[in-house]
Amino acid sequence: EVQLVESGGVVVQPGGSLRLSCAASGFTFGDYAMHWVRQAPGKGLEWISLINWDGTSTYYADSVKGRFTVSRDNSKNSLFLQMNSLRAEDTALYYCGKDFVGAVAGYGMGVWGQGTTVTVSS
């Protein structure tokens, strides 16, 4: 069974940093691109980042570009999101998602984790 488990969400002060993790199992992690998507409380979904199968290509939404960095460790079946210069508007439930393919090719998110909550507040 394909499974994605996010972790690392906590309460952090504005301007702080945080690293989220997504542990993957049930599939060959290194064969697939991966996404991060977030959902602010009571709001809709917002795509924020994409990394291809080997980590050589990364893409970001304008709202996080320059502050967030996505990476992966295929040897550990893990996806990461380094979040710096956090703002109140980054408060959200963060989901990782498995793409249908390894390249960046417009297939989108096929399987989702359950999410981890990040709260940015003083």
Next chain:
Amino acid sequence: QTVVTQEPSFSVSPGGTVTLTCGLNSGSVSSGYYTSWYQQTPGQAPRTLIYHTNTRSSGVPDRFSGSILGNTAALTISGAEADDESYYYCALYLGRVWVFGGGTKLTVL
């Protein structure tokens, strides 16, 4: 700024058919935008219904179908069931980035 538009809400009778749309403020949605559709009930993670405009994800019943209708992408739900009452989000691929619509709250009554 690219804005993906969806109806805020829609209702359908049990057994009925409903078509939700996904548009683009800057023009028409074509198959080249590789529209995806996601279903989310409150408190749950999203579930992928459709990708690449009209391909059903694994395990999704054929009551759900995706298409291009005029200048928008569309999700059609046939034979609506009570469990279909959810939020539905579309997402468009804009070349290495994705943009979600604001979502449609579907009520089955």
